[in-house]
Amino acid sequence: MSSLSILADGKLVGDNFHDWYRTLGIILMHEKLIDTIDKPVVPEPINNYDVEAVSAYKKYLEDFMSTKCLILASMSSELQRRHEDMDLIDIIAHLKKMYGAQSRTTKYQLSKTLFRSMFNMNAHVGPHVLNMINLIEQLEKLG
Template identity: 60%
Template sequence: MTTRFMNNMSVLSLCVILENNKLAGANYDDWYRNLRIVLMYERLIDIIDKPAVMAAVPKEDGSIDNEATKAYEKFLENGLTTKCIILTSMGSDLQRQHQDMDPPTIIEHLKKMYGAQSKTVRYQLSKTLFRSTLDVDSPVGPHVLKMIDLIKQLEKLGCKLGKELSQDLILQSLLKTFSQFIVSFNMIKISCDLYEMLNMLIDYENQIASEKKKGVAMVVGCSSKKKGK
């Protein structure tokens, strides 16, 4: 009983991988790798890797090979389970497109849709990210959020930039009005994630807006007021 319970927990843990990383297009490579892991564990990988098992053909005397019949019935059962695993790991739109296909046909169709596009998608995402610049008079918040989203999308395609390089790209995209923030951030070497950095930039931007006329010298995380002459 305990062994069966642990096995069920292991299956559920693996399926959570697909649940948390549902196929959305750009993440096809990661999704397909995770799907294969789950199917291998479930001993269902042959459903998408090997030719289909054909129905038993009656012999000349009209009898049916019972072993062949059982193998075919098991194949149909495993095929249905595999199809359910695949469909539940997709968004609703993709489910509707593939609900009437068998597992091998679903995989082949998805490869045509997304497999060959991975490099193109990655190129377009990296191009947009590396050329990102904050427009004059535009708020820093939406700009940085867009860059973080591009970074996350690239990570899903297997292109991990790392925290420090990601932070450098964001800082390089800012206007000269953030020059003091950049200097202070690099000198202090603050340890924070991208969202914490975003909040710091928004706070700094608010300081610029409220203290611009007062001649305030600002650094990351604090400000010191000086009386105007």
């Protein structure tokens, strides 16, 4: 199975940002492109006579473009249109800004529900335990 098909199966549509981002990180590690989103931007070499620095910068630009293409290909068409003219680093920052706050609110709501859960002494234990497990698993998915 190719990297692109894995990302295509889990296209970013918005509410699945954290799952998508985790999968993206795995794919980028496999493709040896993870540095393009985890490390600072490589500056263009000042001296064009330094062949090694120029070569490293060209490789960085190629990796940068490959990563951007992977990311855009793994998004819904609406998100592609919104982000296609953005720089790779700006795309990641914008997505985190858009969907990161949403997950904090969701985490808060789930935590509140979990911590306020009360067991009814007259009820069966099984459904209550399953509900608690479900809430914990949802929180775990959100990180």
